[in-house]
Amino acid sequence: MQNSVFTTRRPIRLRIDLTALRHNFKVARQLAGAANLWAVIKANAYGHGQFQAARALDDLTDGFALLETENAIALRERGHQQPILLLEGFFAPEEIVALARFKLTPVIHSPAQLEMLATADTRPESACLKVNTGMNRLGFRPQEVGAARQQLETLGIRRLTLMSHFAEADTAIGIAAQLQCFQQVAAGCGLPVSLANSAALIRYPESRGGKGDWARPGIMLYGSSPFAETTAAQLNLRPVMTVESRLIGVQTLAAGERVGYSGMFRADKSLRVGVVACGYADGYPRPAPTGTPIAVAGVLTRTLGRVSMDMLACDLSNAPEAQIGSPVTLWGDGEGGAVDADAVATAAGAISYELFCAVASRVPRVEA
């Protein structure tokens, strides 16, 4: 495919740097100390490609975490032998037989799941019992946890980990109230625990756990900062995903002329404008306004006006060398230069998670 003359020549590409992924994992490993790590590869590894991410991390990670049983089975079929955590557990009784056969670890978070397990013929050996400590999405209330645990043990599911998820590990609120709630449940129950996402792993040592416990880093593995006020580079994280393209047009605007749909940007003086082969149908965020960072021919500059379906415009006033064919980096670290995905996301009123997950299937993928 890649070498066929019929392969698309439209210049947009998604590049994945697996060396950076491994580097970021090692940063997480250092923070985790003696605790184990589930590498979170849900949502196709946050848009990076779950199978290549799993392959790149196989010799480093203690386990993988994702959502769908069928993707967990696909990992087993590719030879990954680590524990695999199903972050939402299972959804229907038909899945339970696969949990046992493929040694998958479901999150158990609801009475409905306990009922399905009770009527199943075979059951998984291990599970994560989820406590709702205040996020109020999934999990048993603290006072319900003891009974849920007992039911699981009665059903023969004895390798249990007690788990919870933080709602505000990345904000000023922090984790104190949820952690205190969790610790009251966990005290004296003698189970390993799993609490920390990326933000907690980085910011709250008390959430990481020790030997036998598990942290669950996701976004940091992909080289993004979970915090608004700290950059990925400051956290020693490297971008894994680069979305890059080229200029396919250059226009010189006269003062007063406008660019793109609705003429949202108006030049106040003569201005060279580059037209990039990348639009919202490629996954670029349409809300990104004039001023969103973009790199062209090695120069960090800004987008101009509305993002179209297939194109967007950028300011070439500080890139006089730029011409049709010049490389452009939308985010990541590419031939066009380096652009922090978090900065693009912030400009667009989004988070990097959304950008990464939204890259369209029409964008060809290359492994760096």
Ligand SMILES: *Cc1c(COP(=O)(O)O)cnc(C)c1O
């Ligand atoms: C997605 C997810 C994580 C990883 O979160 P990041 O913010 O990407 O580190 C951890 N735990 C659970 C339960 C999740 O759903």
